[in-house]
């Protein structure tokens with residue numbers, strides 16, 4: 269693994285300035301997909317500002333439009349193609365407009381080929397590792413006067429000191445590692461995000477300290493599999509050690525993290541969550557399926573019983589802990605019996621939140637070659653059954669909280685005028701009447717009623 273440090277590219281900035289002599293160019297950047305991608309988008313904005321771009325949220329005002337894409341399911345890819353297609357008219361009106369596609373989709377050769385052939389008005393294409401080189405690529409695009417499409421390549425680097433323009437002043441994403449080595453058979457991520465590589469603890473700690481000093485209240489540690497943090501670093505350190513290191517920083521903040529792979533979630537990690545007041549007592553622990561046969565086919569490397577043991581251990585150690593999970597419905601060859609095992613597991617664990625996905629075939633993954641005879645209608649019907657089981661539990665669990673007074677982080681204006689939304693430790697959202705000046709602050713809220721998966725309250 270290679271560690272690189274971002275440096276300002278004055279030559280590229282000069283080229284960009286010469287293309288826009290009258291006023292600074294404006295960039296529109298939109299990120300699809302997971303938090304890791306959102307954080308990449310924040311860095312893309314930071315880098316663009318570093319070389320002279322202003323930022324805009326309006327497509328029509330943009331000189332550069334960049335889509336930072338997700339490849340995890342077909343639906344995500346279709347949305348990007350739809351969005352890119354809609355730009356054709358803008359480009360006809362403004363031939364100087366630069367349109368770029370980057371991120372996970374652009375890390376796949378067949379997607380780059382499709383953009384090359386069918387989207388001639390797309391000027392700039394690069395994969396997940398190009399953010400630090402974006403100024404140089406833009407300069408190259410301008411020097412050439414024609415499109416610049418990069419062939420996907422794996423760089424296996426960690427780049428530190430990228431400028432960043434964060435979306436929020438009180439909630440921050442902090443990647444602790446990149447890539448994934450798990451190769452779950454359905455998943456494209458190891459192919460697009462490359463091999464697992466951890467950031468140095470000192471670099472993470474420095475960024476973390478900076479966030480706390482800047483007043484950030486919630487810091488979410490990111491990694492495709494945070495539980496394998498530290499593998500390959502010179503000094504021995506694991507994820508629980510890292511959490512302890514960060515929690516020693518004094519301040520008024522809470523820490524979340526995602527995603528945890530159950531095969532690597534250790535008892536040491538659970539004990540750490542129990543012991544550290546800064547850590548939210550909520551664990552996102554994607555199980556994907558309750559069928560041992562399918563878990564094996566998915567290459568998840570745990571059984572439903574092992575997963576349940578982990579949940580039981582956490583419940584015994586962390587009073588009030590809640591869980592959320594991801595489930596894939598309709599994995600190739602999923603039988604009614606397999607699906608029933610998933611329903612049983614979901615029912616017996618009791619998740620606060622469940623993120624459910626119908627299996628999406630990803631070219632190049634092992635599962636794409638598996639027989640998938642289950643009709644789409646059957647998969648949809650299973651999904652509905654799963655949601656019904658989940659709602660029955662979660663609505664009751666949410667309703668059971670009514671009467672408590674809890675601390676929340678106020679995140680945004682509520683749907684009802686005059687209200688705001690706050691997030692509980694367990695990731696649930698409560699709407700309560702309060703002034704918007706409270707956004708970004710802690711509040712004590714008495715929970716007065718439940719509306720399906722959401723809570724209603726009053727300031728305590």
Ligand code: 5AD
Nearest residue numbers: 454455554594595625626627628630
């Ligand atoms: N099809 C459907 N869902 C998928 N996920 C990952 N790959 C696929 C796929 N090919 C889901 C998993 C993962 C979440 C981020 O997305 O549940 O945990």
Ligand code: SF4
Nearest residue numbers: 301302338339340372
């Ligand atoms: Fe999507 Fe996965 Fe890439 Fe995140 S890492 S943007 S979920 S494909």
